Amino acid sequence: MTDRTISVDYLARVEGEGALKVRIHGWNVEEVELQIFEPPRFFEAFLRGRGYAEAPDITARICGICPVAYQMSSCHAMEQALGISVGGQLRELRRLLYCGEWIESHALHIYLLHAPDFLGYPDAIRLAKDHPLAVKKGLKLKKAGNALMSLLGGREIHPINVRVGGFYRVPSKEELEAFRPELESALELAEETVHFAHTFKFPDVKEDYDFVALRPPNEYPLNEGNVASSTGLEVPASRFEEEFQEVHVRHSNALHCVRKGGGSYLVGPLARYALNYDRLPPRATSLAREVDLTPPVRNPFRSVLVRAVEIVFACEEALRIIDQYDPPESAWVPAPAPSGPTEGCAVTEAPRGILYHRYRLDEKGLIADAKIVAPTSQNQKRIEDDVRHLVTRSVHLDDESLGYACERAIRNHDPCISCATHFLDLEVVRD
Amino acid sequence: MHEQAMFRDLLRKVTEVAQAEGAPHITRIRLWVGALSHLTAAHLQADWAPMTQGTVAEGAGLEVTVSSDLNDPRAQGVVLMSLDVGAREPAPPPGTPGA
Numbered sequence: 001m002t003d004r005t006i007s008v009d010y011l012a013r014v015e016g017e018g019a020l021k022v023r024i025h026g027w028n029v030e031e032v033e034l035q036i037f038e039p040p041r042f043f044e045a046f047l048r049g050r051g052y053a054e055a056p057d058i059t060a061r062i063c064g065i066c067p068v069a070y071q072m073s074s075c076h077a078m079e080q081a082l083g084i085s086v087g088g089q090l091r092e093l094r095r096l097l098y099c100g101e102w103i104e105s106h107a108l109h110i111y112l113l114h115a116p117d118f119l120g121y122p123d124a125i126r127l128a129k130d131h132p133l134a135v136k137k138g139l140k141l142k143k144a145g146n147a148l149m150s151l152l153g154g155r156e157i158h159p160i161n162v163r164v165g166g167f168y169r170v171p172s173k174e175e176l177e178a179f180r181p182e183l184e185s186a187l188e189l190a191e192e193t194v195h196f197a198h199t200f201k202f203p204d205v206k207e208d209y210d211f212v213a214l215r216p217p218n219e220y221p222l223n224e225g226n227v228a229s230s231t232g233l234e235v236p237a238s239r240f241e242e243e244f245q246e247v248h249v250r251h252s253n254a255l256h257c258v259r260k261g262g263g264s265y266l267v268g269p270l271a272r273y274a275l276n277y278d279r280l281p282p283r284a285t286s287l288a289r290e291v292d293l294t295p296p297v298r299n300p301f302r303s304v305l306v307r308a309v310e311i312v313f314a315c316e317e318a319l320r321i322i323d324q325y326d327p328p329e330s331a332w333v334p335a336p337a338p339s340g341p342t343e344g345c346a347v348t349e350a351p352r353g354i355l356y357h358r359y360r361l362d363e364k365g366l367i368a369d370a371k372i373v374a375p376t377s378q379n380q381k382r383i384e385d386d387v388r389h390l391v392t393r394s395v396h397l398d399d400e401s402l403g404y405a406c407e408r409a410i411r412n413h414d415p416c417i418s419c420a421t422h423f424l425d426l427e428v429v430r431d
Numbered sequence: 432m433h434e435q436a437m438f439r440d441l442l443r444k445v446t447e448v449a450q451a452e453g454a455p456h457i458t459r460i461r462l463w464v465g466a467l468s469h470l471t472a473a474h475l476q477a478d479w480a481p482m483t484q485g486t487v488a489e490g491a492g493l494e495v496t497v498s499s500d501l502n503d504p505r506a507q508g509v510v511l512m513s514l515d516v517g518a519r520e521p522a523p524p525p526g527t528p529g530a
Contacts, residue, residue: 003458003517008448010511012440064474112467112507124467128501135467135501146471157473 018415019425020387020406021251026431027395032388033251034380036415047370052078052338052361053164059357059372060158063416065108068101068149069350070372071162072223073357078164081344081361082335089328090166091223096321097152097159098222098348099314103186104145104156105351106269106307106314109414110193111138114304117408118200134196137189141311144186148318151179166332176322183322187315191287194308198291202301207386209298210259211271212378214349220279220313221272221349228275229265230296237347240356246373257378264381267353268413269306270297281320284313300386300412307414338365350375352414376416383413399428437470438482441511449487454516457491461513464497465506472497475509491515 023031043062047055055074060067072094079086086094111134112124121127128135146156151171153159161168215234216225227243228234235243246255259265274296280288288309297306338361345358353375360369390409394402403426441462449457464470472495479493491514500506 003515005513005515006448006452007513008444008511009513010444011505012437012444012509012511064478065469108469112469123507125501125504125506128467128506132501139466155473155477157471157477 018410019427020410021427021429022387022391022402022406023429024391024395024431029388029391029395030431032384032391033249034384034387034410035252036254036376036380044370044372047359047367050367052081052335052359052365052367055357055359055367055370056162056164057158057160060162062372062374064157065105065416066101066350066352067158068097068153068162069348069355070357071159072098072348073346073355073372074359075162075164076223076346076348077344077357077359078361079333079335079344080346081342081359082164082338084165084333084335086166086333089326090170090331090333092321092325093152093167093170095222096318097149097162099318099321100145100148100152102145102222102314102351103190103311103318104142104149105414106311107138107142107145107193109351110197110304110307110311111135111142113414114307114411115197115200117411118197118202118301118304137192141186141189141193144182144189145314147182148179151175163332165335166328166330168331170327170331173325173327176325180319180322183315183318187283187312187319190308190311190315191283193311194287194291194305197305197308200304202299204299205301205389206298207300207389209270209274209296209382210262210265211274211296212265212267212354213271213275214347214354215275216279218279220276220281220284220317222317223348227347227354229259230271230274237345237356240345240347240373241358241371244356244373244378246377252380254377254380255373256381257373258381264385265378266382266413267375267378268303268351269310269353270300270303271353272349273297273306273309280309280313281316283316284309287312300409303412303414338363341368352376352416353378374416379413379415383410383415386410386412399426402428435482437509438478441509442483442486442488444511445488445514446486448514449516452516455487456517457488457514458517459492459494459515460488460511461494461496463505463510463512464495465503465508465510466498466501467506468509469507470509 019035021033056071059070059074116127150156154161211230214221214225215228226234245260277295343360347356356373358371362368
């Protein structure tokens, strides 16, 4: 057979990533079951028997949108296990890399997934027809986040420059300064995004959330801080499993995470904002005031505004880091060989909320056991609660309208299946 | 990993076309990525090799064209435009050095 070209012209479909089942009896909502695919559980098994230094690169593959979060949580956990601490400029560079991920992830969600909901469009394509400038600005913002990830991570997807102890290579002062104009422009776009989102009409909803986020002593959280809640919890990451518990549910591949002795809780922008508003830098604070975004924000639809304020924070923080940057002598802190079996854990703030990693290493530094608790599995029960409340309020709607309303309620929390919620398999059963 | 569903669908289609054409091997695949797709060319390039391992597309070259047209009706999608089919290199006869 000789080589030949076959034209296909086939539009790929995304299916089977998420499903929602709602059972309604009369006017009562009896069952809400959100089914999602959760890859971290498979990775926990892949990691066993691998060297500790491989964890950042392996776990980065869990998500193409937030690989930095997986790298950061795995690095911090391994560093705790090995007894090393990463501070100074290396710590700042990690925050800078994380800023890139927040910018691209939040911009993607706001402009391509969430904004169409508020402006009455079925998707970003129809939105772009009537608001091309807004969508172009969103794409430019996302590109700036991706470029920052490439600059520090070596490439924008699944970065390859992150290692336990720091980086393989650190940028020069000139490299970071050369990026400053793009970041300044991104900051302006981020401010416009806050004003853009402020024009949206928000349904009048208030949920009684138990917010959970990191709370560091004197900065908006990214890599460090105690795990805090709006109900008064404040514990180090090492006590995460004493306070939170993963449970199997029949209807989902993902484990549900709940407060021990309690119920659902919410992680992500609303939680971070509620617990760390006083740690926002000046421009983000001033914009939040301008759009009356007083914490805590308990209306899940207004999460789009909080995400926009968080992009402003990420741009401001990135500029601060670049301005004070003084390249470190070494790109990483060397890790000693383990003197025996050891264990470490860490929590960092993925764009969607806290991400917990725990590793047990044997005496050779091989991973004996891994546990990863992703933000989406922590929010899954809380999302079901939101949907249950929404269906209770909207039970009079026909199935199509109800399905759309449910998709919107899920998208409010930017789950990892966000892109797939436009393709959610919805089943409404009315008895 | 969340791109898996899309990759799975693309590979299903690639396999289907290869079978219909009686082609044992795909040598090149051309994808078009819409301006509003959440996937980037870097995404696709990074995940392509591991995802195609053990499939008819293993080892195939990947060409990605990224559109900037916001008004294209497929702007949020990824399109399998075309593929090149061909025979694998014949296996060397037994006893050949290095076989």
